[in-house]
Amino acid sequence: MRILACVLLCHFLSAFSVLGMPLFMPRMLGTFGSEAPDYLIGILFALPSICTAMAAAFWGRFADRYGKRTSLLRAQLGLTMGFLLCGFADSLGMFILGLLVQGLCGGTLAASNAYLATQLKGQHLTNSLNLTQLSARVALIVGPIALGFFTQLSEPLLLYRGLALLPLLALLATLWLPVDSSVVGDKQIAENGEQPIAVTQLAVLQFLFCFSMVVTYPYFLPYAEMLGLTNDSLVGLLYSLPHLVYALLLIPIGKLSWSAMSKTVVGLSLLATSGAMQSLTASTEILVLARLLFGSGILMTYNGLHLLITNVVSPANSGTVFGQIDASGKWAGVAAGILAGIVVAQIDIRMPFLLSVVSALLAISLLRIFNKGKTTREYQGCA
Structure with a gap:
């Protein structure tokens, strides 16, 4: 501690x-x-x-x-x-x-x-x-x-x-922290029996998740103004609401005994639902609900991805693993900012939320493919 x-x-x-x-x-x-x-x-x-x-x-x-x-x-x-x-x-x-x-x-x-x-x-x-x-x-x-x-x-x-x-x-x-410890041992297998998926696959999922999250950030202020919200304090509160949800629900969500796959899929589904609601809504009440779902989706997805990362990381490779995951998230943020600007300029202010939906659904599809491919390889290995 x-x-x-x-x-x-x-x-x-x-x-x-x-x-x-x-x-x-x-x-x-x-x-x-x-x-x-x-x-x-x-x-x-x-x-x-x-x-x-x-x-x-x-x-x-x-x-x-x-x-x-x-x-x-x-x-x-x-x-x-x-x-x-x-x-x-x-x-x-x-x-x-x-x-x-x-x-x-x-x-x-x-x-x-x-x-x-x-x-x-x-x-x-x-x-x-x-x-x-x-x-x-x-x-x-x-x-x-x-x-x-x-x-x-x-x-x-x-x-x-x-x-x-x-x-x-x-x-x-x-400087007062202890030096690196190797007592944890080699690569860990999940306590719930799940087998790890590849680090490169985790990096892809991290990219799509971060893209789905960040693409909604740059133009939230003009989007809120389009809905008639002119109070900057209220807009700031709605913008920060998902982060508050993360802080408030972190402990209870962390205690859920769901598998990493289940948490990740549910989290990405909540992100997709929230993005769809925000692209269609015309009322503040629905927007508040959508932001609450958005925060819950971020929290649940991070919980699931962190469980998946724990399955592949070890003291020997943790630098490389987290470096690759971090790079993937950062590139996602860059791509999200660029594409958000393009679709807003060319199409509509609501388009970043639809991009968020597409990215979250694509992540769900790839997660199922990655997991199915892993299961098939395990079966073939046993045979």
């Missing part, structure tokens, strides 16, 4: 700034005047995620070779350096360099999960993965609110200087 609490605190300290500051990208670029054209806002918003996706597999292999705690320290140091470069940037080029360092040398979620896989196993590891996601969602809720208050008192770029202390504090706390 001491190790888990420390890792979660460190991850929150790092995620707080990473997830909170991008919202204020227009104001940050405004400090550079005409040097920063408006079209750069979307590009620089996605730049750290693109860099993290590109580097995730490399850092995963680095973690397996040199140690998971070492890689976690590396990620925290990378964020500290990236924040300082942004905070002291006196030109657009230096600011972009800071974002590049933040993305290429970051990746604290994958590094934290890889380290936890050396200390925990089975259901304990699954629960810890659910909690690191909770940490990220709390940061996603609290970060923009708290940082929005401070941006009224100071230049957004100057905030980066103070925020650099957060990953630095996380780094110092991580």
